[in-house]
Amino acid sequence: MTMQFSVLASGSTGNAIFVESDGQSFLVDAGLSGKKMDELFSSIGKKIEELSGILVTHEHSDHIKGLGVLARKYKLPVYANEKTWRAMDRLTGTIDDSQKFIFEMETVKTFGSLDIQSFGVSHDAAEPMFYIFHHSGKKLVLITDTGYVSDRMKGLIENADAYVFESNHDVGMLRMGRYPWNIKQRILSDVGHVSNEDAALAMNEVIGPNTKRIYLAHLSTDNNMKELAKMSVTQTLQMKDAGVGEQFHLFDTDPKTSTPLATI
Template identity: 40%
Template structure:
């Protein structure tokens, strides 16, 4: 499998996963034009996409979904509740391209199996995703305000994990957000902090050289160097050897990440 985060952040999210036979997008939260531009940079043909999987209905995850579906006749996979919440924002979608998915029920597309799982966010039915080709496992976990045993169990045994490091708690507290928004971000239906993400990795990593992409950074309450340093410090404090037991990579809000081939 090949993974690339095309965009990740509070201004838009889109992830590409592909094999020789199959390719999907998870979310399409920027314009269709920008997504196609980043796909071209990694030599991924949008005409070859087999479907778009949607985590939840917020605009930074669905902005380009309708355009791409119409332009390339793509099926769109989301929960029934998410479809009900986002259909009015997407424009006209062919009936046959409206596909419903349920938590913990796999969708098989050629040589990929995609399984959604429930997460904790202020959306109607937000999902994380596990994607496997039967050999390796990619887990996508962003836009969750907390981690519980259910989420932990779904992410275990990942080979690649896209993990939210949305904010630094102290930056958020002293920042310009109104207190109601600060409470929302820090709450159980908000977003993971750098510290919580690092502690979560201690609990779920195997230490076999798996790859973790840090993503969905807040533009105001975080920055890449701080997110990576915070998570790295937590790992090293727990005697975990970086670049051997675990590899940390960064996503970017305005361009694609490095490409990881599993």
């Protein structure tokens, strides 16, 4: 069996990713309204009520805005680590205890033939973590909301078949932009977000012979553009002779429109 996924929405206004394999399907984050989440699922021909569960990366609103609504409406299991549960408890409204599950950082949970591995990232949240999906020798990596990609992260995520990879901002746009200086400092810090160039440098170290698809994700509305992100990443990878456009391809994501279901 194959693994399918869609980046339902990605950006500073809301994030959600759908992953399905062999009868198991998960939503990673629910950072948009319940109504918008319904629309996004319809756009890829899937139903929220058929999900096996929701996996949470961290408690920032652009990742959990619709979480409480979806959990209550569809009685879905929700997985997060203990510190994230505590941090988002007052933000989601009541979620029944029977639906709350602990998924600790640096562990693996198995659902049927799908293994889901959690790993820590560097972001200003309680205990932020992202996920690697393993199925029948295939590997899908989700990594956004990190100030940098450490050597340890690189070791865990190397040679995936597909990546959803943060390419948050253009440093020049951010420095010249309208954000207050303290916000700029936060984004540029080790617990902020990865820039286009830094994303490409990290990609260059982790892509391998299995890599076919990289989705540029969590683009800033104010400090980036799809064309700029793709151009910056492409240029850096070309300088490193990394095989962009030949061995693997770059794909856009959007804050309001889902990517077509992709199969790996």
